[in-house]
Amino acid sequence: MVGQSRVQRALSKIGFYAAIGAYVLFAIFPIYWTVKISVTPTRLLYTEGIKLWPSAMTMENYSAVLSATDFPRYFLNSLIVSISTSLIVTAIASLAGYALSRFQFRGKAVVSLLLLLTQTFPLVMVIPPIFRIMGSIGLTDNLYGLIVIYTAFNIAFATFLMQSFFDGIPKELEEAAMIDGCTRSTALRRIVLPLTLPGMGATISFVFTAAWSELLFALMLINSESQKTFSVGLLTFIGKFAVDWGQMMAASVMALIPVCIFFAFLQRYLVTGLTAGAVKG
Amino acid sequence: MASVTLRNVSKSFGSVHVLSGINLEIADGEFVVLVGPSGCGKSTLLRSIAGLEEVSAGDIMIGVRRVNDVAPRDRDIAMVFQSYALYPHMNVEDNMSFSLKLRKESVSKIGTRVNQASGTLGLGALLERLPKQLSGGQRQRVAMGRAIVRDPKVFLFDEPLSNLDAKLRAQMRTEIKALQQSLGTTSIYVTHDQIEAMTMANRIVVLNEGVIQQVGAPLELYDKPANTFVAGFIGSPTMNFIEGVAGAKGEVKLADGSSIATGATSLKPGHEVTLGIRPEHLQLSGKGLRGEVQVIEPLGMTTQIAVKALGQQLTLMAMERTALSPGQPVHLSASSKHIHVFDRANGRRFALT
Numbered sequence: 001m002v003g004q005s006r007v008q009r010a011l012s013k014i015g016f017y018a019a020i021g022a023y024v025l026f027a028i029f030p031i032y033w034t035v036k037i038s039v040t041p042t043r044l045l046y047t048e049g050i051k052l053w054p055s056a057m058t059m060e061n062y063s064a065v066l067s068a069t070d071f072p073r074y075f076l077n078s079l080i081v082s083i084s085t086s087l088i089v090t091a092i093a094s095l096a097g098y099a100l101s102r103f104q105f106r107g108k109a110v111v112s113l114l115l116l117l118t119q120t121f122p123l124v125m126v127i128p129p130i131f132r133i134m135g136s137i138g139l140t141d142n143l144y145g146l147i148v149i150y151t152a153f154n155i156a157f158a159t160f161l162m163q164s165f166f167d168g169i170p171k172e173l174e175e176a177a178m179i180d181g182c183t184r185s186t187a188l189r190r191i192v193l194p195l196t197l198p199g200m201g202a203t204i205s206f207v208f209t210a211a212w213s214e215l216l217f218a219l220m221l222i223n224s225e226s227q228k229t230f231s232v233g234l235l236t237f238i239g240k241f242a243v244d245w246g247q248m249m250a251a252s253v254m255a256l257i258p259v260c261i262f263f264a265f266l267q268r269y270l271v272t273g274l275t276a277g278a279v280k281g
Numbered sequence: 282m283a284s285v286t287l288r289n290v291s292k293s294f295g296s297v298h299v300l301s302g303i304n305l306e307i308a309d310g311e312f313v314v315l316v317g318p319s320g321c322g323k324s325t326l327l328r329s330i331a332g333l334e335e336v337s338a339g340d341i342m343i344g345v346r347r348v349n350d351v352a353p354r355d356r357d358i359a360m361v362f363q364s365y366a367l368y369p370h371m372n373v374e375d376n377m378s379f380s381l382k383l384r385k386e387s388v389s390k391i392g393t394r395v396n397q398a399s400g401t402l403g404l405g406a407l408l409e410r411l412p413k414q415l416s417g418g419q420r421q422r423v424a425m426g427r428a429i430v431r432d433p434k435v436f437l438f439d440e441p442l443s444n445l446d447a448k449l450r451a452q453m454r455t456e457i458k459a460l461q462q463s464l465g466t467t468s469i470y471v472t473h474d475q476i477e478a479m480t481m482a483n484r485i486v487v488l489n490e491g492v493i494q495q496v497g498a499p500l501e502l503y504d505k506p507a508n509t510f511v512a513g514f515i516g517s518p519t520m521n522f523i524e525g526v527a528g529a530k531g532e533v534k535l536a537d538g539s540s541i542a543t544g545a546t547s548l549k550p551g552h553e554v555t556l557g558i559r560p561e562h563l564q565l566s567g568k569g570l571r572g573e574v575q576v577i578e579p580l581g582m583t584t585q586i587a588v589k590a591l592g593q594q595l596t597l598m599a600m601e602r603t604a605l606s607p608g609q610p611v612h613l614s615a616s617s618k619h620i621h622v623f624d625r626a627n628g629r630r631f632a633l634t
Contacts, residue, residue, distance in 0.1 A: 170364060170366065172362045172363075172364050172366035173366050173368060173369075175331075175333050175353075175360075175362070175366065176360065176362060176366040176368075176427075177368070177379075178333070178352070178353045178354055179331060179332075179333075179353045179354065179356075179358060179359065179360050180354070180359075180379055180380035180383060180427070180431075181354045181380050181383035181384055182354060182383060183352070183354070186383075191368055194370045195369060195370060
């Protein structure tokens, strides 16, 4: 900066990186600790006290989780639920978002308001009625029930997100396409849709993460081992008298993998997508 | 190519009339400019011809076909938008060939048309570029190219030069006019810029509050404006307006008691009128309207002088350089044949004799 000596500049740079370092450390520490415990042999868990890294490492916890527990099943269930939910939600939210962005119709403001209202209820409050309703139509204790509930609870936010992406695409593009020879639907398919892909990517990843980490509904609606998602499954490591820390952390680390892969893949879209939706131009 | 006919076209949103009773006949190959202040309905009229807006009443004809209920894609028109509306995910070549591909034209025909158009517009080297990699002027050219590859019956332009800087705007103005002359395609061009209207049009349509004020060749509008609105809108710097009361034989009495001779000899004495005098017709002279120099703006070729007279500001355009200085008293006069006389009650022009 202007008017600063070399020393001052160096100091401010050090301060800057120290602040960033502290922030990153704070954010990453819980994950680090999870990984650390997952590779610590059970016998060392309590004997070594608090150490940043155990004196011996083991993969036992991972192999035990994969071979001796139902975790692979939970994992698969979570994958089925999260992928189905994110695809269904994004498809519906895209259509609804397009309609809210482009068409004028009676009751539009009411629809928006109702969508917004659904976001204000605490989930715990609606669990008992939902449990009763889902039970009477046979949607408790199976994955379909979860997909229906997750879709319902994510659709409002996803619709607003998609609407903002469509708002960011100038109307003239569709008008130009319609003069060039498109119907509204071909203009949607050939012009609007390719431009909304980043937005859809952002919506898919948002809904996927929400469904992947959901615990409350999964806990209330699912009883059978075969239908449990991994978030519920993690609780099975907590026994009546002991907690199997090593295996629980190993399972947690594995549960992070799909989300990480997903985000690594979508990161580019996510960043461009979110800014493109926020700022017109 | 085709003529365009508007018969009694009206459009209203609830009780707001955006367009009222528009009648207009545009000949085959003609370049017509719709001009007016923002909110006058010119863009709505253009979009109605394109089929992007529905009209509440009246007929829109392209050639002999009534197109009110025809979808935009079937009207055989091309439109250039103010924002260019280039497809951001397609390169220049795909942008230009999009409409031909939708029409399932043969690959060889598409190639020839795109090459021809890009050659005409100097876009040959840019065909692979995406819109975001182009400058404003280049984007403008691609938008033009997209319109001309179609070989449509009618070109519609919606303020296509508003986003360009002044120098480029003047250049593109000339290019568009030259292009239209060589293609001979009927064109309707919307602008709020009266200079664009004057320089490009075969005929100008002046709109205000959804009503056509006057239709005519550029100089016809300049020399014989039908009312005070057109008189004030066309021409820069704008026409000076002075209020007065008619006396005998075309004499008009002004507020300061002096009188000025006009050509409107059939005026009834006592009639309230508004006089219009263009800045270049107002002259410094030994006698006449008394005033005081306020500001002098030398433009090189001409000198623009603001004079305070009759409690208002009058603008004068002098061809000679002047030795005047602010505060100096002057006298102004104008030849009677250059004084426009309007009825103050309704703004309409009186025929001069």
